[in-house]
Amino acid sequence: MITTAALTKSYRQIPVVRDVSFHCEPGTITGFLGANGAGKSTTLKMIVGLTRPDRGSATIDGRPFADLPNPTRVVGTLLDAAAMHPGRTGRATLTIAARMAGVATSRVEHLLDLVGIGHAANQRVRTYSLGMRQRLGIAQALVGEPSVLILDEPANGLDPEGIAWMRTLLADFAGRGGTVLLSSHLLHEVQATADHLVVIAEGAVVASGRMDELLASSTLVVRSPDPVALAAALRVGHIDYALGPDATFTVDLSGGGITPEKVAGVARDHQVLLSELRRSDADGLEQLFFSLTAASAAHAQEVPA
Amino acid sequence: MSMTIAARMPSGEGPPSAPPQAIPFRRLIRVEWVKATDTRAARWLLGLVAVSTIGLMLVPVLAPASIEQTYTSYLVFAAAALGILLPPVAVLMLTSEWSQRTALTTFTQEPRRIRVIKAKLAASMLLGGGAAVYGGVVTAAGLGVAAASGRGVEANLTAGAAAGFVLAALLNVGFGVALGALLQNSATAIAASFVLPATTGLLVLASKPVGQWLDSSTAINWVLKNQWGGHVPQIVFSVILWIAAPLAIGIVRTMRRDVT
Numbered sequence: 001m002i003t004t005a006a007l008t009k010s011y012r013q014i015p016v017v018r019d020v021s022f023h024c025e026p027g028t029i030t031g032f033l034g035a036n037g038a039g040k041s042t043t044l045k046m047i048v049g050l051t052r053p054d055r056g057s058a059t060i061d062g063r064p065f066a067d068l069p070n071p072t073r074v075v076g077t078l079l080d081a082a083a084m085h086p087g088r089t090g091r092a093t094l095t096i097a098a099r100m101a102g103v104a105t106s107r108v109e110h111l112l113d114l115v116g117i118g119h120a121a122n123q124r125v126r127t128y129s130l131g132m133r134q135r136l137g138i139a140q141a142l143v144g145e146p147s148v149l150i151l152d153e154p155a156n157g158l159d160p161e162g163i164a165w166m167r168t169l170l171a172d173f174a175g176r177g178g179t180v181l182l183s184s185h186l187l188h189e190v191q192a193t194a195d196h197l198v199v200i201a202e203g204a205v206v207a208s209g210r211m212d213e214l215l216a217s218s219t220l221v222v223r224s225p226d227p228v229a230l231a232a233a234l235r236v237g238h239i240d241y242a243l244g245p246d247a248t249f250t251v252d253l254s255g256g257g258i259t260p261e262k263v264a265g266v267a268r269d270h271q272v273l274l275s276e277l278r279r280s281d282a283d284g285l286e287q288l289f290f291s292l293t294a295a296s297a298a299h300a301q302e303v304p305a
Numbered sequence: 306m307s308m309t310i311a312a313r314m315p316s317g318e319g320p321p322s323a324p325p326q327a328i329p330f331r332r333l334i335r336v337e338w339v340k341a342t343d344t345r346a347a348r349w350l351l352g353l354v355a356v357s358t359i360g361l362m363l364v365p366v367l368a369p370a371s372i373e374q375t376y377t378s379y380l381v382f383a384a385a386a387l388g389i390l391l392p393p394v395a396v397l398m399l400t401s402e403w404s405q406r407t408a409l410t411t412f413t414q415e416p417r418r419i420r421v422i423k424a425k426l427a428a429s430m431l432l433g434g435g436a437a438v439y440g441g442v443v444t445a446a447g448l449g450v451a452a453a454s455g456r457g458v459e460a461n462l463t464a465g466a467a468a469g470f471v472l473a474a475l476l477n478v479g480f481g482v483a484l485g486a487l488l489q490n491s492a493t494a495i496a497a498s499f500v501l502p503a504t505t506g507l508l509v510l511a512s513k514p515v516g517q518w519l520d521s522s523t524a525i526n527w528v529l530k531n532q533w534g535g536h537v538p539q540i541v542f543s544v545i546l547w548i549a550a551p552l553a554i555g556i557v558r559t560m561r562r563d564v565t
Binding site: 068070082086087096100102140 | 326327328332333335336339340343344345346347401405406407409410412413414415416417561563564565
């Protein structure tokens with residue numbers, strides 16, 4: 001379980017993370033979504049004690065990371081697969097992690113095979129592709145048999161087969177009661193991997209919750225061969241609408257008082273033929289993401305990740 | 306390839322694993338020792354220390370006319386090799402985690418950074434002690450070769466000379482460690498480990514009384530030759546100036562630094 005409370009951090013007076021609070025439950029995979037420079041990495045580093053927040057706090061299983069006696073037995077982290085010693089072999093890198101965690105070094109061989117780099121175990125990390133480093137990094141995160149995983153952009157550099165492999169691995173981990181928090185700037189990656197979502201823009205959380213609830217569209221698209229009659233009917237039915245190009249009506253459902261059934265009923269009562277009545281859920285998350293992050297993108301790119 | 310991974314269940318079935326305990330300090334030292342010695346770069350550097358110690362030892366062996374054939378005077382050559390190369394070796398033990406960015410991993414494995422620094426200090430002292438023992442062995446071998454050539458050699462090593470030799474090696478390591486801890490960058494700290502003694506060495510030429518307080522090499526040389534008489538204040542001052550103070554500042558910097 002991961003909890004953050006009002007995490008806040010500025011670099012040289014420029015706010016990078018602002019009042020970030022969220023909660024990750026055991027058995028779930030939380031996608032931490034935001035554009036590059038939105039403050040994802042800084043937030044993750046504050047959770048694991050690498051960066052000191054100006055304000056706020058974070059706990060893992062109720063304790064600050066720095067108070068965990070042997071953190072890698074509780075939290076597996078992969079914050080930057082490029083930050084590995086290039087002169088050390090994959091096996092040596094993992095053996096050091098196993099020693100620190102205090103687990104049997106036999107686990108190293110198991111993990112090398114699990115992440116699929118057993119064939120390259122004796123090669124120096126210098127010779128590894130980014131995808132192989134991600135796999136080694138995931139093995140390193142898993143070495144202490146943690147119950148929590150914190151992964152920063154784990155899909156970076158992985159090929160499609162590797163991404164599918166990682167999804168299975170994380171789903172399995174969460175299925176066994178583990179807690180996963182992974183960041184990504186790729187919407188579809190998060191959509192395919194996570195079941196919970198925290199969206200961050202310009203350092204602040206702009207949306208969070210269950211993926212299916214966030215995905216559920218709050219907008220209804222309505223069309224009729226007789227748009228004039230439909231507009232009159234909606235007005236009489238006290239249903240606010242926006243009229244888009246080519247006579248597409250959009251109705252906001254987010255208040256809860258208006259349902260697709262009610263719209264259909266109003267149309268029937270006024271004998272208006274509907275040619276289309278659907279939730280605009282095709283790109284719901286994408287629209288949400290872009291609407292939340294686009295305005296800040298220009299600014300965010302100037303802020304270091 | 307099995308997809309099965311073991312997540313420890315917060316409240317699941319199966320035997321609960323023992324509550325994790327703090328990482329024992331011995332284990333931290335061992336890991337730091339491994340990290341200091343298991344990369345190709347580290348092995349090259351340590352190999353260079355080994356070879357150059359032998360190389361410098363050839364000087365007194367091959368030039369018996371100009372150099373006293375005693376254990377003590379031979380030791381000076383071993384000390385010279387160690388004095389040049391141990392500081393950069395020690396620097397890297399403290400800086401490579403920053404330069405290679407492995408601090409990102411290390412400080413999530415042990416967030417009590419002071420323990421990591423202490424373990425690095427301990428490992429560096431073990432390395433310095435090991436290098437001193439090696440230097441002593443090479444010195445003995447050099448004398449052995451000289452004796453085998455039929456030369457008269459003075460091979461009895463006094464406890465004072467041995468202690469001075471070991472202590473000088475440790476001071477050289479401490480100098481490098483402190484610079485590395487302070488500067489946190491391999492290239493800068495290695496450069497400083499050569500430039501600073503060279504600069505203060507010039508100071509000795511310019512003004513001997515001033516230089517003797519400020520030159521780390523002068524202090525280490527007194528310790529090496531067991532010439533504490535009349536120099537204790539200068540030696541102590543040098544150790545504070547070049548080891549204790551930068552180490553203390555470096556530790557504070559390391560404790561506070563945001564790892565990115």
